[in-house]
Amino acid sequence: MMTMIRAIVRPEKSDAVMSALLDAGYPAVTKIEVYGRGKQRGIKVGDVYYDELPKVMLFTVVPEEEKDLVVKAIMESAKTGEKGAFGDGKIFVSPVEEIYTISSGTKEA
Template sequence: MYMIRAIIRPERVSTVLSELLDAGFPEVTKMAVYGRGKQKGIKVGEIYYDELPKEMLLIAVKDEDKDDVIKVIMRNSRTGEKGAFGDGKIFVAPIEEVYTVSSGKSGL
């Protein structure tokens, strides 16, 4: 199992969530986050913004679904044909164990 953390532009979230649902991956946790990447923020006129609003999606997936979920996120979170700075990052980490609180069962 893997935990996929996708940090993407807020305006792309509804599209990504819709496409994940259509692809058979409805289980997602979403939260608002703030940060900056390699661009170190942006300057608009005389104002410098070093913490930009983003959304983080957390998705636990089975091994065989990892690549499909990543492709859906990549395809739908890009701005423009080739993408742009600030489109986001996807982090993938292994999950050792998962438990459902209500039933106590392990696994997804």
Template sequence: MKLIRAIIRPEKVATVLTELNDAGFPAVTKIDVVGRGKQRGIKVGDISYDEIPKNILMVVCENEYKDDVVGVIKRESKTGEKGAFGDGKIFVSDVDEVYTISSGESKL
């Protein structure tokens, strides 16, 4: 299994969640975060904003669906046709074990 974590712009979240659901991936965890990427924040006049609002979406899926999930997130998170700095990052990790808390059941 794979854990896909995507850090994206808050204004893109609703569209990404809708498209993930429509593609058959309704189980998503969303976390509101702040941070900055390599652009080191935003400067407007004399004011610098080091903490930019973002969201992290987390999806766990079977290995064979990783490209589908990543594809939806990439397509729907991009600003304009070419994208822009600050559109976000996607991280993919292996999942070694999964447990359902209520039953104690293991998935792998």
């Protein structure tokens, strides 16, 4: 069984996460710039309210038995360490039922 891991991280942490995944042996990652907000519903800086904040979403698919290693690599490299900080991101883990390679048309296990 394969597992998809989607991580939404701060833009300034995305390179560190990509490097951590590569160093851990997981080079296959898709990276997308996204915008959104968490439970705090945006952020107010002075008189300006930012309803949507820039983030980066990273996707990877790994064997289910390796998911904890990947989640740990992401968490350690994405965390800012700021006390009381919010907005470091989220990690979503879900099963992958089927995988197909487009060029060959083959179905992977």
